[in-house]
Amino acid sequence: MNTPIVSASGHASAHAPVAAPAALPVLPRPSAEEFAAVLEQGHGAYMPLPQFGVIDTTGDDAASFLHAQLTNDVQHLDAANARLAGYCSAKGRLLASFLSWRSGDTIRLLVSKDLQAAVQKRLSMFVLRAKAKLVDASGELGVIGLAGDVRGALSGVFDALPDGVHVQVDGAAGTLIRVPDALGHLRYLWIGPKAQVEALLPSLDGKLKRVSPAVWDWLDIRAGEARITQPVVEQFVPQMVNFDVLGAVNFRKGCYPGQEVVARSQYRGTIKRRTSLANVAGELETVRPGTELFHSDDPGQPCGMIVNAASAQAGGVDLLVELKLAALESGTVHLGAADGPALRFLTLPYGLPAEV
Structure with a gap:
């Protein structure tokens, strides 16, 4: 396992100062028509996604290097599938979350844009003698989300479409x-060369509605898939955001930073915190990731934290929290303080294991 060198001040060198990340912008609430473009039968939408960055990893040792750093199996990642993965500190706390896949000889990592520079810098510190290089590919690649009845429109861009979750296909367009x-x-x-993607997008306009990237943030939350952004860096072990359930952790792979903590949490029954889906009254200007939550029965200390937030189609803000x-067993959970707005809990689209 790679361990950061600790300086005389007691701080790990892997936390060397980096340029302050640009905070992700607060996106305006999408219109009713934008939500409807995704939700109504027979309709579909596409949305450019500037909230993501892409790190390209190349070299003979790219797969083995990432395999030793991330929570999932990268060594056996094939050209037909993508995988979720986390990147942890030595204490097992998530520094970033990725969607990883192969594009030719390159392994690509889709990451929250506000973390891209710092995470790339930290990973690069551990390359050492490995034949691997990490570069920021965000400027060269376009990232587009598509949702709803979009298969017909996509068939005009790709010769084949992936038929299962986290299945990928490569084509001339990316x-x-x-x-x-x-x-x-x-x-x-859809991730492809930016100029080519932008040239092809007009062909979708007659079939799909272009909508705000805020719609994608909302759909990610309704899918129950947490994304690590700057306000919640180093707050959660992977199981706290359900990454074990979502297939983002391989418990049979070799060592990686924080692996002992993650494994101990899994096998010793110490998972006492999980991520749930909820809605709360308000707007994104005040309902933000990293905001603490308080329980009516124990108002003196926080019982949780907002992981992700997005404007909800039915009003208010949908949350992954x-x-x-124990906070779900009785009483109420409130935003910011025990007398803050109460959360209304919704049903996740997947089940969670029973904790003992």
């Missing part, structure tokens, strides 16, 4: 990856 459905609607990510499991 890579198309099917990602988990949201509210029963199909979703895809990490909470003590």
Whole structure:
């Protein structure tokens, strides 16, 4: 396992100062028509996704290097599938989350844009003698999300479409990856050379509605898939955001930073916190990731934290919230303080294991 060198000040060198990340912008609430373009039968939408960056990893040792750093199996990642993965600190806390896939000899990592520079810098510190190089490919690649009844439109761009979740196909226009459905609607990510993607987008306009990237953030939340962004870096072990359930952790692979903590949490029954789906009154200007949550029965200390937030189609803000499991058994959970707005809990689209 790679371990950062600790300086005389007691801080790990892997936390060397980097340029302050640009915060992700607060996106305006999408219109009713934008939500409807995804949700109504027979309709579909596409949305450029500037909230993501892409790190390309190349070289003979690219797969083995990433395999030793991330929570999932990268060594055996093939050209037909994509995988979720986390990147942890030595204490097992998530520094970033990725969608990873192969594009030719390159392994690509889709990451929250506000973390891309810092995460790339930190990973690069551990390359050492490995034949691997990490570069920021965000400027060269376009990232497009598609949701709803989009298969007909996509068949005009790709010769074949992926038929299962996290299945990918490559074509002249780039890579198309099917990602988990949201509210029963199909979703895809299209990542390709930016100039080529932008040249092809007008061909979709007659068939699909172009909508705000905020719709994608909402769909990710309704799919129950947490995304690590700057406000919640180092707050959660992978199980707290359900990454074990979502297939983002391989418990049979070799060592990686934080692996002992992650494994101990899994096998010793110490998972006492999980991520749930909820809605709360308000707008994104005040309902933000990293905001603490409080329980009516224990107002003096937080019981959880907002992981992700997005404007909801039915009003208010939909949330992925990490909470003590005990907080769901009785009483109410509130935003910011025990007398803050109460959360209304919704049903995740997948089940969670029974904790003992």
